[in-house]
Amino acid sequence: MEKKIKLTIDNRPVRVAPGTTILDAAESVGIAIPTLCHIDLKGTCVKNNPASCRICVVEVEGRRNLAPSCATVCTEGMVVYTNSARVIRARKTIAELMLSDHPNDCLTCPKCSDCELQRLVMRFNIREMPFTGGEQSARKKEITAAITRNMDKCILCRRCESVCNNVQSVGVLGAVRRGFDTTIAPTFDRMFKDTDCTYCGQCVAVCPTGALTERDNTDRLMEDLCDPNKIVIAQPAPAVRVALGEEFGMKPGSIVTGKLVTALRYLGFTKVFDTDFAADLTIMEEGAEILKRLKAFLAGDKSVKLPIMTSCCPAWVNFFEHNYPDLLDYPSSAKSPAQMFGAIAKTWWCERRNINPKKVVVVSIMPCLAKKYECEREEFCPDGQPDVDYSISTRELARLIKRANIRFTDLPDSDFDTPMGESSGAGAIFGATGGVMEAALRTVYEVHTGKELQKIEFTEVRGLEGIREATIDLNGFPLKVCVAHTLSNARILMDRLRKGELDYHVVEVMACPGGCIGGAGQPYHHGHVEILQARAAAIYREDEGKAIRLSHKNPDIIKLYEDFLGEPLGERSEQLLHTHYFNKQIQ
Amino acid sequence: MDEDDCMVSVAKFYLEFTVGESCGKCTPCRIGNKRMLEILTRITEGKGEMADLDQLQNLATVIKDSALCGLGQTSPNPVLSTLSNFRDEYVEHVRAHKCRAKKCKALLTYTIDPLRCKGCSACAKSCPAQAIMGETRKPHVINPYVCIRCGMCISRCHFGAISVI
Known part of the structure; x- marks a missing residue:
């Protein structure tokens, strides 16, 4: 057994493994030393x-x-x-x-009550501002499609810089001057829009103050909900229902799907559908694409592009468009579930209901900030009409619910509307890293082999490890799959692919740590990895509780294909559910 | 360094250097040194208060105790040593608005001794701020609100009539 180190912290004896920091050692005996720049999502x-x-x-x-x-x-x-007079002073x-x-505008700051600096001020009993003096004035403010930047509030903890460089390998944020x-800004103090920023928003997820926040769409949504001439429909993402409760004091990992639907109805949404349904649709299309490429590969076609990569994550799409324009043929052409939903809602649903699509406002409720940017992509706005009008984050929804005087924890449960509210367990697990892969494998296995799965779960692709690989037996053919989360891991894979060293058949990439459950639109985790783990566990619990756990067995999906789309990768599907990618490399 | 040096100005001089050299990584050095420099500047301009001295002492102690690197840990030393050894000079700056070494320009007053002044106007002609007035052959006076304390008049006066207090 490893030798333990003995020390005393605040007169309490502590025994820790060699290499432990004082902070962690103190934590192990219940002494919570205040921190600010430090963040450590252990295991990621x-x-x-x-x-x-x-x-x-x-x-x-x-x-x-x-x-x-x-x-x-x-x-x-x-x-x-840790608490001597010298230290406290x-x-x-x-x-x-x-x-x-730092500006003194806490009352109107979007981070008010969730700000780590504010909490420290309360904890240290600071009741006046003894120091005054020159403030830095050269710092920039910017509102992009996804992120609001107000660097006056920056305290230079450099968490965003670490995340942007080390976790995402995007390297947009760094110290200037x-x-x-x-100040922390893109090189040469440029604006986000002129950089390789993928809008993953992880800088927002870790920012302790109000320097980096989401672009707020709540006022716009409030106006639309109050407009009697508009039909506003909601589609909440899989990861929202396992995190929203946290904003109302519920335990991390509480599943609040029923309350979420009720709250959205009370807010005034005409219809409350489900992005999980569209996730099932994504699996139908992407699964068909996987099988198509695999068949060609097995038939000896050397030109087929393998591995096929998932394309649900908008930050990941931005990442490869900016960094790997020579490899745009590899990712699946399937749109993200949210965009598929928008396209189907504004065509099939509107046609069947005799509704003018121009009156319909599709709002996606996402754990993500890059989705806000995705809504504004030109290819998703046919004839200037966006398929998904705009996106709000989990946090924004929580704020709206509070603003509408709804006591969330007391709400009764209700079900999603039909016909786009039914979903399978496969759609539900999209929210965790490895989820899209697992959902695809369930369908690909059954469709390819024609056999029923004995064990539905593919636990080998689950977990929090950065890059995970597995080999699945498909009627004797070893299907090699790989799952990566965070963009630095994606870069490792893409660099290997460029060198021709990647021998997987299917690869899933999610930009945020832990997948969408760790998305930048989720309630702030403040560095507690247990929260992400609880959300992931809840996602898999949700899957286990579903009667249908395979995308191709979702009755609403079957109906949609029979009634409207025909078949996966059919003409209409290609037109509505598939997209293409652009070279966005900055010269 | 001797009695002709103002200890507050000496501390300020060193602080200007460390503020310029700070990399900006740790809070005590990045903001603390800047705030100390601002306080010292206030004192040398005659706008200091006695509370500033306590604040300086506290800031200097904390910065020395908590800064990340050698630059930050040593930058308060000139402040701490002048405060402990020449506190009376600080107090004089704050309370009496006086700099005994005559280095803090804002605290100086240039005056013409009417008994010695011959009214030659050499000082008035050399004054870049046109702060000196008076008729020829009669004693001149300096308007302290216009005077920029450049010392040009002293160097021009042949009679030693101008002094700084």
């Missing part, structure tokens, strides 16, 4: 540990100055004080210094 690659904010400093006996507990490793016999002063270069004039 999301980590920021620059020891730069100095909020977590502690006193170590025998050491001249204070030690940053997040970056100081425990040593044998160490005596640590230093922490408070540092927080006061931050406030002296130095000293007091330092």
